Amino acid sequence: MKITLTLAMFFISILTFLSLPTPSLSLSKPCNKNDEKVLFQIKNSLGNPYHLASWQPTLDCCKWYCVKCNKTTGRIIELTIFSGNISGQIPPEVGNLPYLQTLEFHKLTNLTGQIPSTITKLTHLTQLRLSWTNLSGPVPSFISQLTNLNSLDLSFNSLTGSIPPELAKLTKLYAIGLDRNKLTGTIPESFGMFKGSVPDLYLSHNQLTGDIPKSLGYLNFSRIDVSRNQLTGDFSMFFGRNKTIQIADFSRNRFWFDLSKVEFPTSLTYLDMNHNKVYGSLPASLTGLSLQGLNVSYNSLCGKIPQGGDLQKFDHSTYFHNRCLCGSPFWACAN
Structure with missing residues (x-):
């Protein structure tokens, strides 16, 4: 009898313990009703697409597709709408999600119009990705008001006009993607004056003109891609003994300078400068690099290819x- 009572008390204790709320459940709050209201407005502005079919009042909005909440507060912190059959413009109501940290509209080819100014209200935003859409108009200077941004991706759109110099005010950026648009004008002088982190620059496939400002040489970039523009002058400011650049693509522009005296840092792993007007010889510093990619074709280079390093592994x-480049693995040099 005592044993039976002891066992009964034991099982009662176990059941009582299991009935207690777990810490994770007690920390999870339902979606904030104000945020839910805004999300319904966004859905309505986009024409109630099937892509957002899970956005229903019978389901807590923290469990909706394309949405993520802070578990402690129930506030929306991520809105990531991508790869759906969605038409229209970016709803201005997105600016009414005050705790949003990530905003993404990606691979929505029927999304048109301009970037709404209401995003300036998103003071907590760290990632802004509006890419692979049909957005048009300028890259707005008001993006510089999003001072917590660490990633800006506006690539693969139909944006026009010049690059706003105000973007250099974003001190926390680690990457700027403005590639695959229709941007014109020059690279801003201010891009050599970033404070804090130095962002990777992706500006390829635009219609940019002029020389790269020498001020960019004051900073230590890791990755830069300005290929397929109409840029001129000299890009050697990105290199030097104390630089740490890793990936550099300057191909298909109109650069014209003497490559002979450029000193490449040991950090460089990829260099593409094909289809330019660069002259001189290949510097010996290239032999000290661990290169994963190299292309110097369609230039005006001369002299013997330096022997050593990875230069002979390329075809x-x-x-x-090139005008008169020779030596292994290319044409043999004349005696």
């Missing part, structure tokens, strides 16, 4: 169409 296409 003829790396060195094609």
Whole structure:
């Protein structure tokens, strides 16, 4: 009898323990009703697409597709709408999600119009990705008001006009993606004056003109891609003994300078400068690099390819169409 009572008390204790709320459940709050109201407004502005079919009042909005909440507060912190059959413009109501940290509209080819100014209200925003859409109009200077941004991706759109110099005010950026648009004008002088982190620059496939400002040489970039523009002058300011640049693509522009005296840092792993007007010889500092990619074709280079390092592992296409470049692995030099 005593044993039976002891066992009964034991099982009662276990059941009591299991009935207690777990810490994780007690910390999870339902979606904030104000945020839910805004999300319904966004859905309505986008024409109630099937892509957002889970956005129903019978389901807590923290469990909706494309949405993420802070478990402690129930406030919306991420809105990531991508790869859906969605038409229209970015709803201005997105600016009414005050705790949003990530805003993404990606691979929505029927999304048109301009970037709404209401996003300036998103003071907590750290990631802004509006890419692979049909957004048009300028890259707005008011983006510089989003002072907590660490990633800005506006690539693969139809944006026009010049790059706003005010973007250099964003001190926490680690990457700027403005590639694959229709941008014109020059690279802003202010891009050599970033405070704090130095962002990776992706400006390729635009219609940018002029020289790269020398001020960019004051900073230590890690990755830069300005390929397929109409840029001129000299890009050697990105290199030097104390630089740490890793990936550099300057291909298909109109750069014209003497490459002979450029000193490449040991950090460089990828260099593409094909289809320019660069002259001189390949510097010996290239032999000290661990190169994963190299293309110096379609320039006006001369002289013997330096022996050593990784320069001989690339095929003829790396060195094609230069004025008088020779040596292994390219054409043999004349005696």
